[in-house]
Amino acid sequence: MPVLEIENLVKHFSAGGGLFAGKKKPVRAVDGVSLALDRGETLGIVGESGSGKSTLGLLSLGLIPKTSGKILFLGGPVDELQGEGLTLFRRKAQIVFQNPFASLNPRMIIRDIIGRVLEIHGIVPPGEMDGRVKSLLGEVGLREDHWSRYPHEFSGGQRQRIAIARALASDPEFIILDEPTSALDVSVQAQILNLLQDLQDKRGHAYMFISHNLAVIRHISSRVAVMYLGRIMEEGPRNRIFSHPVHPYTRALLASVPKPFVTNEDIEDKVIAGDIPSPSNPPPGCRFSTRCPFCIPVCREREPERKEVGPKHSVVCHRAEEWV
Amino acid sequence: MSRILSVNNLTVHFHTEAGIVRALEDVSFSIEEGEVLGLVGETGCGKSVTALSVMGLIPVPPGKILCGTIEFGDRDLLSLDSEEMRALRGKDLAMIFQDPMSSLNPVFTAGFQVEEAIVAHEPEASGKSLLSRVVGLFKKVNISDPEQSVQKYPHMLSGGMKQRVMIAMGLSCGPKLIIADEPTTALDVSIQAQILTLIRRLQREEGSSVLLISHDLGVIAAMAQRVAVMYAGSIVECTSVNELFGNPRHPYTKGLLGAIPRLDKDQKRLAVIPGTLPDLLNLPEGCRFRERCSEALPICSSVSPRPRLIGPGHEVACHACFGN
Amino acid sequence: MARGDSRAVLVLKRICRNPMALLGLVIIALYVGVAVFAPYLAPYDPLEQDLSKSFAPLSAEHPMGCDEFGRDIVSRVIFGARTSLIIQIFSVLMALVVGVVLGAAGGYFGGWLDEFLMRCMDVLLAFPGILLALAIVAVLGPDLHNLIIAIGIYSIPQFARITRGSVITVKQNEYVTAARAIGESHFSTIVRYVLPNAVSPIIIQTTLRMATVLLTAAGLGFLGLGVQPPQPEWGTMLSTARMYLRSAPLVAVFPGVSIMIVVLGFNFFGDGLQDALNPRLKD
Numbered sequence: 001m002p003v004l005e006i007e008n009l010v011k012h013f014s015a016g017g018g019l020f021a022g023k024k025k026p027v028r029a030v031d032g033v034s035l036a037l038d039r040g041e042t043l044g045i046v047g048e049s050g051s052g053k054s055t056l057g058l059l060s061l062g063l064i065p066k067t068s069g070k071i072l073f074l075g076g077p078v079d080e081l082q083g084e085g086l087t088l089f090r091r092k093a094q095i096v097f098q099n100p101f102a103s104l105n106p107r108m109i110i111r112d113i114i115g116r117v118l119e120i121h122g123i124v125p126p127g128e129m130d131g132r133v134k135s136l137l138g139e140v141g142l143r144e145d146h147w148s149r150y151p152h153e154f155s156g157g158q159r160q161r162i163a164i165a166r167a168l169a170s171d172p173e174f175i176i177l178d179e180p181t182s183a184l185d186v187s188v189q190a191q192i193l194n195l196l197q198d199l200q201d202k203r204g205h206a207y208m209f210i211s212h213n214l215a216v217i218r219h220i221s222s223r224v225a226v227m228y229l230g231r232i233m234e235e236g237p238r239n240r241i242f243s244h245p246v247h248p249y250t251r252a253l254l255a256s257v258p259k260p261f262v263t264n265e266d267i268e269d270k271v272i273a274g275d276i277p278s279p280s281n282p283p284p285g286c287r288f289s290t291r292c293p294f295c296i297p298v299c300r301e302r303e304p305e306r307k308e309v310g311p312k313h314s315v316v317c318h319r320a321e322e323w324v
Numbered sequence: 325m326s327r328i329l330s331v332n333n334l335t336v337h338f339h340t341e342a343g344i345v346r347a348l349e350d351v352s353f354s355i356e357e358g359e360v361l362g363l364v365g366e367t368g369c370g371k372s373v374t375a376l377s378v379m380g381l382i383p384v385p386p387g388k389i390l391c392g393t394i395e396f397g398d399r400d401l402l403s404l405d406s407e408e409m410r411a412l413r414g415k416d417l418a419m420i421f422q423d424p425m426s427s428l429n430p431v432f433t434a435g436f437q438v439e440e441a442i443v444a445h446e447p448e449a450s451g452k453s454l455l456s457r458v459v460g461l462f463k464k465v466n467i468s469d470p471e472q473s474v475q476k477y478p479h480m481l482s483g484g485m486k487q488r489v490m491i492a493m494g495l496s497c498g499p500k501l502i503i504a505d506e507p508t509t510a511l512d513v514s515i516q517a518q519i520l521t522l523i524r525r526l527q528r529e530e531g532s533s534v535l536l537i538s539h540d541l542g543v544i545a546a547m548a549q550r551v552a553v554m555y556a557g558s559i560v561e562c563t564s565v566n567e568l569f570g571n572p573r574h575p576y577t578k579g580l581l582g583a584i585p586r587l588d589k590d591q592k593r594l595a596v597i598p599g600t601l602p603d604l605l606n607l608p609e610g611c612r613f614r615e616r617c618s619e620a621l622p623i624c625s626s627v628s629p630r631p632r633l634i635g636p637g638h639e640v641a642c643h644a645c646f647g648n
Numbered sequence: 649m650a651r652g653d654s655r656a657v658l659v660l661k662r663i664c665r666n667p668m669a670l671l672g673l674v675i676i677a678l679y680v681g682v683a684v685f686a687p688y689l690a691p692y693d694p695l696e697q698d699l700s701k702s703f704a705p706l707s708a709e710h711p712m713g714c715d716e717f718g719r720d721i722v723s724r725v726i727f728g729a730r731t732s733l734i735i736q737i738f739s740v741l742m743a744l745v746v747g748v749v750l751g752a753a754g755g756y757f758g759g760w761l762d763e764f765l766m767r768c769m770d771v772l773l774a775f776p777g778i779l780l781a782l783a784i785v786a787v788l789g790p791d792l793h794n795l796i797i798a799i800g801i802y803s804i805p806q807f808a809r810i811t812r813g814s815v816i817t818v819k820q821n822e823y824v825t826a827a828r829a830i831g832e833s834h835f836s837t838i839v840r841y842v843l844p845n846a847v848s849p850i851i852i853q854t855t856l857r858m859a860t861v862l863l864t865a866a867g868l869g870f871l872g873l874g875v876q877p878p879q880p881e882w883g884t885m886l887s888t889a890r891m892y893l894r895s896a897p898l899v900a901v902f903p904g905v906s907i908m909i910v911v912l913g914f915n916f917f918g919d920g921l922q923d924a925l926n927p928r929l930k931d
Contacts, residue, residue, distance in 0.1 A: 048512035048513055048514060049483075049512050058825075061829055063825055063828060063829055086831075087831045090829065090830060090831035091831065094829065094830070095826070095829050097822045097825070097826060098822075099822060102821050102822040102823060103822040103823050103826050104823055104826075105823045105826075105827070105840070105841050105844075105845070106823075106845060107841075107844040107845055108840070108841075116827075116830060116832065116840070117830045117831075120830060120831045120832065121831065155600065155601075157600070163826075166826075166830065170830070185366035185367050185539065185601075186366060186539065186541075186580060186583050186584060187366060187579065187580060187583050187596070187597045188600075189583070190582075190583035190584075190585075190594035190595065190596050190597075191596050193585070193594055194593050194594055194596060197593070212512070212513055213585075214513070214587060215542075215584070215585040215586060215587045216585050218585065218586075218587055219585035219586075219591060219594070220585075242587070252514070253513060253514060254587070256513070256514065256516075256517035257513055257516070257517070257542065257587070258516070258517070258520065258540070258542035258543045258545065258546040258547075259542050259545065259546075259587055259588065260541035260542045260544070260545050260569065260581070260584055260586075261545060261569045261581075261586075261588070262545055262546070262588075263545045263546075263565045263566050263569060264545075264546065264547075264549075264565065265545070265546050267517050267520070267521060267546060268521045268524075268525075270517065271517045271518050271521055272514040272517070272518075273518075275482045275484055275485070275515070276482070276512060276514070276515075291514075
């Protein structure tokens with residue numbers, strides 16, 4: 001059974017309000033997303049701003065309340081969890097945030113940042129805590145004597161390793177990684193990505209890897225879901241998505257992203273026209289219709305349904321059959 | 325083709341509470357007329373300091389320009405006083421910043437800000453002709469609905485739009501040299517291609533030269549004709565873009581290229597440059613990359629390598645590359 | 649990887665570089681020293697009267713002269729410092745504890761709890777501070793304890809507001825979300841993650857409040873609603889000296905100047921602290 005299952009998840013943020021503001025349209029951050037995360041796999045979630053990918057991550061952990069839909073962890077609903085059940089879930093599901101400069105408590109030393117996880121879930125008896133913290137630090141490539149220092153004494157890459165150690169401390173079933181390397185230099189990113197892979201090989205947890213960087217997603221994922229304006233446009237095995245993308249958005253994205261080693265590429269005709277619409281005002285019909293070069297009248301009227309176009313490969317597009 | 329910009333032996337230090345930061349050390353490069361030179365490097369390499377030095381925007385103190393010349397046309401920018409620099413900035417020398425969100429003044433309309441940029445150098449411009457000139461510029465940078473857009477405030481514009489306004493401002497007086505500092509880093513992937521093709525088209529039409537600064541090798545590959553790679557305040561390699569990706573010689577360049585995740589092929593693990601960036605307060609003797617270099621020779625710990633020709637139009641600052 | 653100073657050391661260094669803040673710190677230190685060691689420093693018993701020395705001029709034995717009852721003013725000023733410090737410490741402590749708890753709860757949980765608490769604070773704030781303190785003292789009766797309670801109550805809303813604002817800002821940081829993600833309870837999150845990072849504005853407010861409280865206590869004393877004579881308190885001393893302003897102005901000068909110096913001291917230090925603690929200090 002999948003570790004995490006999401007069915008028709010919707011999250012609307014109400015914007016503004018107050019006596020004089022009148023009714024403002026809600027921000028439809030996540031607008032009907034269904035997916036599943038299997039044990040030990042890496043699901044890459046790719047999207048730009050307004051796609052809802054980060055909101056999806058927070059929702060999956062129950063860190064923000066959903067508007068409607070189902071979130072199931074090993075078959076049981078996440079949002080109904082309270083007390084001990086919730087604490088147990090928190091032990092099994094972890095998250096690493098994007099900004100290494102904001103995700104660690106500036107007032108806590110590293111030992112406590114990681115140690116709190118051990119304390120809350122009683123992972124080891126109090127006497128063994130220090131030892132466990134040190135071994136976790138070693139696992140993520142940091143020196144043991146770093147445990148007594150404060151976050152501000154570390155670089156971005158090192159802080160991200162600390163965040164990863166914190167996520168590992170409770171030996172979770174899956175870890176949500178929300179743009180974990182976007183704020184890091186290329187060379188540091190390579191170290192962190194290798195580390196994440198090594199840890200997964202060793203411990204067998206699953207990742208939901210959220211990023212806007214297509215190359216990184218390609219490198220690390222086994223399956224990929226492409227999000228746009230709160231919905232999944234295309235989903236499938238990593239190799240299929242990158243070698244045979246079907247959805248016009250996926251294809252345009254892959255064609256237009258500047259690639260190293262391809263010099264002076266003429267991307268003029270691969271450019272996706274227009275701006276990303278606001279999530280509080282998605283276009284009627286298919287969300288990509290305002291920018292899609294293949295848009296036909298039905299695209300503006302009706303939202304397309306999900307269609308299978310290959311083994312475990314599905315696409316949300318009226319013209320899907322034509323592309324296959 | 326004449327030389328538009330020639331930076332020679334530029335050395336810039338910053339005097340901070342914690343000590344002296346040797347931000348740039350003996351940096352030399354040049355840009356020809358109509359050429360795009362890419363400046364690539366990671367955090368702390370000095371690429372932004374280089375851009376600010378050319379623009380004359382380094383705060384002195386705490387900054388200190390120890391030596392070097394910056395020849396623009398037939399003048400040394402470092403010998404000009406602030407009035408003379410001000411006359412150049414926005415006219416012959418334009419800069420596009422990274423974050424359009426914070427580079428535009430929120431209390432003035434977009435059109436007004438571009439008008440200001442023109443009036444600063446052409447005080448007689450005014451009224452209808454000025455406005456139509458601005459509308460023309462907006463059209464040129466592909467801002468939709470230019471007549472309406474000139475009246476919009478920055479918060480009403482999307483990120484891509486704001487960056488186009490910045491570009492319009494930069495281009496307003498027909499600059500000879502445009503310095504673009506990470507112009508697409510803060511933008512979404514699908515918008516990035518739009519802005520890059522815009523810059524390229526304008527550059528070709530106007531015949532301007534561009535100093536393109538980026539940490540993204542894909543952007544560099546797409547846009548630049550020549551590339552200079554910077555590391556910890558020095559230029560380590562400088563050559564044509566094809567040569568850089570096809571035949572990199574400096575160990576750092578090779579390491580950097582190996583660390584990038586690829587869209588076009590599978591990599592089991594990313595090549596990692598061991599170690600971390602040096603502390604600019606506490607730089608080692610000799611080559612700054614020595615501690616992380618797998619090809620280091622004994623001489624590297626005592627003598628800092630200077631750029632030398634290793635092939636036609638291909639310079640490298642490395643002892644190991646020359647075998648002795 | 650840079651080994652930095654701990655935050656407290658960095659703050660201290662900044663304060664030491666600021667001459668005004670240092671001056672303030674010195675004044676406060678002297679003030680506290682005088683108040684604590686009053687019995688050893690005062691040359692005479694502040695309550696001892698000697699009518700033969702009534703309004704005695706400045707002299708070697710009485711560097712500040714004597715008041716209308718022949719009591720040594722130096723001793724009364726010294727013991728007055730003690731009284732003031734007691735009022736300051738207890739009333740600010742009371743306001744701090746209550747205010748921080750209410751403000752943190754409102755700021756962290758938001759919603760109706762926040763609305764309710766803030767409206768309560770608004771009610772308290774609707775009264776001009778000194779009038780509120782006055783009203784409470786008038787009801788409870790003028791003595792030291794009631795003075796402390798009154799000043800404490802009227803100081804609560806400021807602490808609540810500052811705490812609430814700071815908590816709301818801090819709460820937006822990812823490390824607070826991270827705390828919940830690892831399973832911290834709300835209480836634990838507030839105590840371990842939010843408050844330690846929200847503390848700077850509260851500390852500054854505390855320091856500046858000390859000055860305000862001193863003035864309020866002196867003011868109430870001046871109006872006869874504070875500490876009652878013969879207990880020495882600077883405001884009360886000023887009040888009684890009012891009657892003799894023409895004939896013996898010096899009797900009013902010393903308590904008045906003392907108030908001024910101490911209030912300035914707290915203000916200088918508070919300002920310096922604000923500069924030292926402000927966000928520029930961030931990593």
